[in-house]
Amino acid sequence: xxxxxxxxxxxxxxxxxxxxxxxxxxxxxxxxxxxxxxxxxxxxxxxxxxxxxxxxxxxxxxxxxxxxxxxxxxxxxxxxxxxxxxxxxxxxxxxxxxxxxxxxxxxxxxxxxxxxxxxxxxxxxxxxxxxxxxxxxxxxxxxxxxxxxxxxxxxxxxxxxxxxxxxxxxxxxxxxxxxxxxxxxxxxxxxxxxxxxxxxxxxxxxxxxxxxxxxxxxxxxxxxxxxxxxxxxxxxxxxxxxxxxxxxxxxxxxxxxxxxxxxxxxxxxxxxxxxxxxxxxxxxxxxxxxxxxxxxxxxxxxxxxxxxxxxxxxxxxxxxxxxxxxxxxxxxxxxxxxxxxxxxxxxxxxxxxxxxxxxxxxxxxxxxxxxxxxxxxxxxxxxxxxxxxxxxxxxxxxxxxxxxxxxxxxxxxxxxxxxxxxxxxxxxxxxxxxxxxxxxxxxxxxxxxxxxxxxxxxxxxxxxxxxxxxxxxxxxxxxxxxxxxxxxxxxxxxxxxxxxxxxxxxxxxxxxxxxxxxxxxxxxxxxxxxxxxxxxxxxxxxxxxxxxxxxxxxxxxxxxxxxxxxxxxxxxxxxxxxxxxxxxxxxxxxxxxxxxxxxxxxxxxxxxxxxx
Numbered sequence: 001x002x003x004x005x006x007x008x009x010x011x012x013x014x015x016x017x018x019x020x021x022x023x024x025x026x027x028x029x030x031x032x033x034x035x036x037x038x039x040x041x042x043x044x045x046x047x048x049x050x051x052x053x054x055x056x057x058x059x060x061x062x063x064x065x066x067x068x069x070x071x072x073x074x075x076x077x078x079x080x081x082x083x084x085x086x087x088x089x090x091x092x093x094x095x096x097x098x099x100x101x102x103x104x105x106x107x108x109x110x111x112x113x114x115x116x117x118x119x120x121x122x123x124x125x126x127x128x129x130x131x132x133x134x135x136x137x138x139x140x141x142x143x144x145x146x147x148x149x150x151x152x153x154x155x156x157x158x159x160x161x162x163x164x165x166x167x168x169x170x171x172x173x174x175x176x177x178x179x180x181x182x183x184x185x186x187x188x189x190x191x192x193x194x195x196x197x198x199x200x201x202x203x204x205x206x207x208x209x210x211x212x213x214x215x216x217x218x219x220x221x222x223x224x225x226x227x228x229x230x231x232x233x234x235x236x237x238x239x240x241x242x243x244x245x246x247x248x249x250x251x252x253x254x255x256x257x258x259x260x261x262x263x264x265x266x267x268x269x270x271x272x273x274x275x276x277x278x279x280x281x282x283x284x285x286x287x288x289x290x291x292x293x294x295x296x297x298x299x300x301x302x303x304x305x306x307x308x309x310x311x312x313x314x315x316x317x318x319x320x321x322x323x324x325x326x327x328x329x330x331x332x333x334x335x336x337x338x339x340x341x342x343x344x345x346x347x348x349x350x351x352x353x354x355x356x357x358x359x360x361x362x363x364x365x366x367x368x369x370x371x372x373x374x375x376x377x378x379x380x381x382x383x384x385x386x387x388x389x390x391x392x393x394x395x396x397x398x399x400x401x402x403x404x405x406x407x408x409x410x411x412x413x414x415x416x417x418x419x420x421x422x423x424x425x426x427x428x429x430x431x432x433x434x435x436x437x438x439x440x441x442x443x444x445x446x447x448x449x450x451x452x453x454x455x456x457x458x459x460x461x462x463x464x465x466x467x468x469x470x471x472x473x474x475x476x477x478x479x480x481x482x483x484x485x486x487x488x489x490x491x492x493x494x495x496x497x498x499x500x501x502x503x504x505x506x507x508x509x510x511x512x513x514x515x516x517x518x519x520x521x522x523x524x525x526x527x528x529x530x531x532x533x534x535x536x537x538x539x540x541x542x543x544x545x546x547x548x549x550x551x552x553x554x555x556x557x558x559x560x561x562x563x564x565x566x567x568x569x570x571x572x573x574x575x576x577x578x579x580x581x582x583x584x585x586x587x588x589x590x591x592x593x594x595x596x597x598x599x600x601x602x603x604x605x606x607x608x609x610x611x612x
Contacts, residue, residue, distance in 0.1 A: 016421075016585035085245040162442075230451060270487065273481060418495055504582040
């Protein structure tokens, strides 16, 4: 089939990410003798610089890693709610939702510690060696992609009147950076240089330096600046100025953690995901809901089947996923449970939110989720009306479905980055950094980056799996993937896109594993390029948590026959631009030959894969 680019193949190393400079930085580390984990960390810090509207150092990152010869593990870089972030605290402020911006929405930052832990335990390079690429781009500038300036313009008034520390970096001379113009962040470069100097002064040992860097982030000059700034009231989406709940004690007590992945076996493949504190198991549930015989890929019947299965999985996500209660994953992925759920799928589009009852336990939906399901919360399907509803989907001729959007009143729905790396030793890693967007919180002037807003994904209602709970993680949309064939790690992949991530990834995975191989390996680029779609038939994860029952947004390339048949079946179809759904990245390794492959998304004109 026609593809926008070839599926790259080689034997030395492969990197794919949502920005070409991050991919090339990862490749530079591989060329310098580093392994996949060194390369991933270097690329992650570059993404903080070159995609600041999509992620930052005080955001979060889940990582799935497959060390050569070792078990697949999940590294959780999703920080919990601070000790003071109780439902009672927020409701006492007159809030029924966590704001979408500002210090009150900040969880304990998790990304930095996760990157340091990955580098310490699995990498070979020093702190200075992996940070030098990010420091260079922050200090000397990088050509800005279009969306940075566009995002800044949406919050110009907020920056100039309220978040002035952000204006100093992102409105230099009163102007947002033009596409291709050089954007610098010298305070960030200075932060990393000071970090390196202090870590090197603590020890000459590589691992000890990394532990020192983690302490400095938590309790040193970085931790002190973060805690001080979190205590300063700032305007947020509520229209009021609020201080955050994050303290120095919260920062000092946090560490990223390793855990076992959740897996599901399907036709000889095993897919590994993060557990129910993420939306990752929704991917596995969608696989479990598939019948033994699938319709032809891309046919109306195929698209309808995947949409309706995804609705059931996402309904279960709302009723059962979260870190505030046990997630019954064994039951949710059980054959009997999914056989019964599969019977709910017929030829007609469902407009209902239908969570199941694993092990006979009744599901519980919160009042805000029920309000969204009833239509009481408005939804803007094109993400352009200024209503502030939901995470963006697609705009005709406008921003990609995977780009953040900020209304002029400060309402924001941010987005995400992704990266995958494979090396010649057989290591694979997949990571989805997000949060800490330039539009999420004011920049901490002493550091050059803002806090995140991940707490907006938790509910202010007691007794739910995703209730805002001190010390517990808000359920995240971030969901990297790793696939094994006959028990051997073969493919790492993922995408930005908020609630759409595990919808787009399922379409990619099936296209990659069910279609004929090219040049002896999976047609990764063909699977990335294939027309994609998503639905919004569940309460969104981003403020103000809206839902659009019966919806499906498709790329126009999907074909009029598919669009017309979906409408005949009752789907509320929005036809988006030809290249507007998904921003997938992927790398793969053939365990028999050692041949490596990679592909990246052409949508948005900035994702790239490199390798040799």
